[in-house]
Every structure is written in structure tokens, then in C-alpha cells.
Amino acid sequence: MATIRDVAKAAGVSVATVSRVINKNEYVNKETEQKVIVAMQELHYEPSSLARGLAGKKMNTIALMIPDISNPFFPGLARGVEDVAQQYDFNVFLCNSDDLAYKEKSYLEILRKKSIDGLIIISNNVNEEELEPLRMANIPVVLLDRPFNEQNYSVVRSNNRNGAIMAVEHLLAIGCKKIAHIAGPEKFVTARERRLGYEGIVSQYSWYTPSLIEHANFDIEGGKQAVTKLVANNTDIDGIFAGNDLMALGALKQLIKLGKNVPDDIALCGFDGISLTELTQPEITTIQQPIYEMGAAAALTLIKKLKGEITETKIQELDVKLIIRGSTEKGKKLPLAT
């Protein structure tokens, strides 16, 4: 069955624009509207009944628990969850846990009491015991992005270690001789996997020392602080692999402030593929996770469980992709060799 995402892709517009056409909202120009309508016809796309009114519909609701609403990666996952949920007439409640265990526990309790239909959870803190009351209440749970080590739950994640390897190999390929890593907090499995990917490559080189890893929070401020320390401790680094894109944004800002040219003095690669990495000068090379697809896959898995279409648990590990941009295009302004 075609999804709203397929229509958007076929018409070369955003999902929001397709939504606007379906709902006859403002500010879709005629030409775009026509493209969307043609794409809907070609793909035999039927907007869900929810999209066209609520008459007689059962109100289903799933929850998505995210650790940090201010990191665009998580709203990106939510976008995928929400579009699939809409397709199947589900509402989505977002629960922003701030990665705090007590907030997560509180949400789990309230979701159970409010008889939510299902839950997609992104968490480092929650374990099987804490999810047991939901299992008892017959509320299915899918683990997204940061699964705990557990066989009884379906998991959707991306290949974090592979992505880190791609980042470091790219920095080596463009000629970097000493590559540092801004690592996220060790309690996050995603941060650990990316750090391990980095170490797996660089530990083979004589220039490697553990002081090339700087831990920080997965945010802009974390990236800034880590760069300050890295540059002070390692005067000769010429490449940085940041553990996520927010860190990379902070790192770029701080490198410019320190008078470094990016990429010629220090090349920079992030991780996630959030669109903010395209707004900076230079734009930031990154390892793109299939963010929307991860959210969509988690929602589809949950809804199929709810409908009884699948009963087994499964792990879906999605591939990541290197997106090369200005922050690693060393010497791009030099004339081509003739």
C-alpha cells in the first residue's frame, strides 16, 4: 500500500505539502497541488479515513517516548511514527522524558492507567522489569534507536558501529593524519557503538592516543566544550568525528571561533543526518541515519503487533549512509590538476 511518504517522494514535495493538499489547507500553489494529485492517482493512494473526518472511528492511541525533544533527530523519528500512525487511524502522544529515569517511570505508569494501546520507547534507563506492568496489561512495546539487551521486544535501530567506521575511513581517505572523536555519554548504547567503531579503526595507527577521545553531552554545548579541550590537548589534530550532529554543529561553531579553517585545518564529520547540518558554512558531512524510516518501521511493527499480524519479536537494523559536504572537502577551492 502506498503511504503519504511515497506520494511526497513521487511528487518531489514534502510530506507536509501532501497533507496540505489532502486537507485543502492554504499555501499550496496550483502546480504543486497538481503534481501531488497526479502522484496520488498513480500510486492509488487513499488518505486514511482519519484524514477525511472522524465519523464513527474508534480512537486508537499509541505513545512515543523520546529522550530529548530539542534534538531534531527525535522529532524526525516522531515524523515517521506519526505518518504511519495516521495511516492506520492512530493518534500519537509524545512523552519527552529528558532521559530521566523517574520521568520515564512516571510516564509508563500513566500510559498504563490511561489504557494507551501501544508504546514505542527510546530509552537508556528502562529495563524489562519496568516494562512488565505493560506486558501484563497487554500493551505491546517496541524499542527504538537505543534498545536494552533484551530478546522479548522488537527493536528498530540503525547500524551505529558501521556508521562510525564509515566516518573515520572517510576522514582518513581525505588525508587526515590525526583524528579525534567527540563521544556521547557512555550510558547510551548508540554512543558506545560509535566510539567502538572509531576505536576499531584508529587503534591501528601509531598516532592514536586515548586523549583523542573527549566525552560530552549529545548537544551543541557538548560539542563546543569538547572541541576546546581537544584542540588544547592535541595541537595537531586535523580531523574530528563528532558522535552526533548537534555536537558537530557546536564543534564547527567553536572551531571557527578558535580561528580554525574547516575543513583545511580540521575536517569534521557528524552523525545522524539532521537537516541543520545543511545550514552552516561549510555544510557538515555526516553519517545519515534513515531517521524517518526508523520511526515508520517502529510504528508499523507496533501496529502489526496490535492487529495480531505479527507475534514474534524481531530486530530491524537499518543501514546508514555517508553524506559528503563541505566540512570534509579539503582544498576544494584549489584549481583542478591538469
Added chain:
Amino acid sequence: MATIRDVAKAAGVSVATVSRVINKNEYVNKETEQKVIVAMQELHYEPSSLARGLAGKKMNTIALMIPDISNPFFPGLARGVEDVAQQYDFNVFLCNSDDLAYKEKSYLEILRKKSIDGLIIISNNVNEEELEPLRMANIPVVLLDRPFNEQNYSVVRSNNRNGAIMAVEHLLAIGCKKIAHIAGPEKFVTARERRLGYEGIVSQYSWYTPSLIEHANFDIEGGKQAVTKLVANNTDIDGIFAGNDLMALGALKQLIKLGKNVPDDIALCGFDGISLTELTQPEITTIQQPIYEMGAAAALTLIKKLKGEITETKIQELDVKLIIRGSTEKGKKLPLAT
């Protein structure tokens, strides 16, 4: 009573850091932790019982309905709502409506059926009739940011028209001779108020023509598209007031792509005060709304209504502030006149 925000301010750290100290999470260095503890003692701050465990607590839940989770302005409002809610032992469900009327209606119905305690809503579509079922169910509602014209609800908003006037007067003061406006969709009262503020000033000038206003969506892509049209239609514009910061980010990106120097060819001012405006080169001048405080005020009003401490409706209009940055600092690199 001191709030977690007061503690953060006194300690010179973020609210998240104070949360980490309270909850003994990782990655707070000793020095920072000490600062936070001292600030908590000086302010006689008591973390809410929720912050220290859930034993015996009633589970209260409010909902916050936002139109666009991908615009950091709304997560910023959510931050203020959530911190106050936590202080009073309330959970917050976020409902991302994508500004679609049918999603909002669906959420209103589900929130009523799930017996949510109260609702803060940011919407252009919802009217008094649609909120009537919540009123009948004794679920109080506070309107945030984009109120409809209604006396029966408490409202928290900022002074949008004044902010627009400040933006245009600033652009005039730095010597702009022809100022364009990228306006948000007319259906948003915030967009209309900002456009009216702009027109109120510029309509006095002989250079003003209506082609200096370009409407677009309140997002990065909208800013890019509008700039392309404005520059094509008005070759001599030297200042742009963008209706929100996402548009300003897109506008800056596009201006650079078109080979324009910002601010020397075209100066640029946004509206909202989201932190992304500090990440670009140049950083973007903006009209800063008190985003966190707006969210906090809405939550406090709702919770006081729930506790029966206030019964009347009131309108809280918060002031905005001009934040001058590189995108309007024309000729900054020139030597000072002697």
C-alpha cells in the same frame, strides 16, 4: 517558591544540568555539581516529590498541543510547560497536530476520553465550539501563542506587533533604505500581527510597495523560496525582516547562495529567538520572545485553574526583545572613525 529555573540561573547552568544533579545522572563535573547544590540551598529549593520518586503520588496529566514539533520554538515552549508541570507533579503529553484541523479534533476527543486533567493548546483552527466538550467535562484549557478571539479562555502570548515594529525600526536605524518582509501564512494571528507591525512603519516611506511582502510557510524552505522571489522582484532591497527564525535561517542560506553579503548587501532580522540563530555565520539578529517563560506561564495558569486558585480568565502578553547580532551589523569590519 524557587523553581528549577531559578536554581539554574543562580548556578549559571542549564535546567537540564540541575535535573542531572538532582537525579544523580552522569556527566556533571564536581565543580558544577557543587555550584548547583549551593544554589539550591541558597534559594531553599526543594525538588518536587516526583523528582525523587513516585511513592503514593496521584498521577496528574496535562496535554500540550503544538502545531510543529520540528520548529524549535515549540519544543522551547514545551520545556517551560514541562518544568512547571514537573514542579507540581504533572505529566505532560505532547500532541503534534501539524496544524491540521482534523488531527486537532481527533486529539481533543481522545484527550477528553482519556480524562486528561487540563490542556494547553497552540492552534489556529480550534474554536470555542470545538472546545465545548472539554468545558462540559470540566477540563480547563489555556490558549498559548496563537489565541482565537475569545473571552472565555486564559491566554498567554507575546507582543508580536511590537516586536515587528522593533525589527523594522532597527533595520532603518542601521541605514536600510528598502526593507522587505517574509510573512508567515495569513491564517496565523502571529503572522498577521507581525505583518501589520511591518506595514505600520514602512507604509510611511515612498519606497514601499506591496511587492516587498512575500508570503511563505513558517519554515526554512519557506525562507529560501521567499528570498529568491524577493531578490528577483526587488533588485535594490537592502534589508529583510523574516516573520520567524526558521524563515530567517532559510533566507540567510539562500542569500549566501545568491552571492549576497549579509549584512553589507542585505541585512536580516528574524523573529522568535531560537538558539539556532546563533549557529550561523553571521549570527542572526532576532526579536526574542520569552519562549521558556511563555510555556511556564501557560502551565502555571492551567495548574492554578486546576487547583481552583484562579477562576477568572486573563490575558498575559509578554514583552519581546531585540537581540542584535552579525546579520545586521553593517560594516562592522571597517575601522572606527577617528
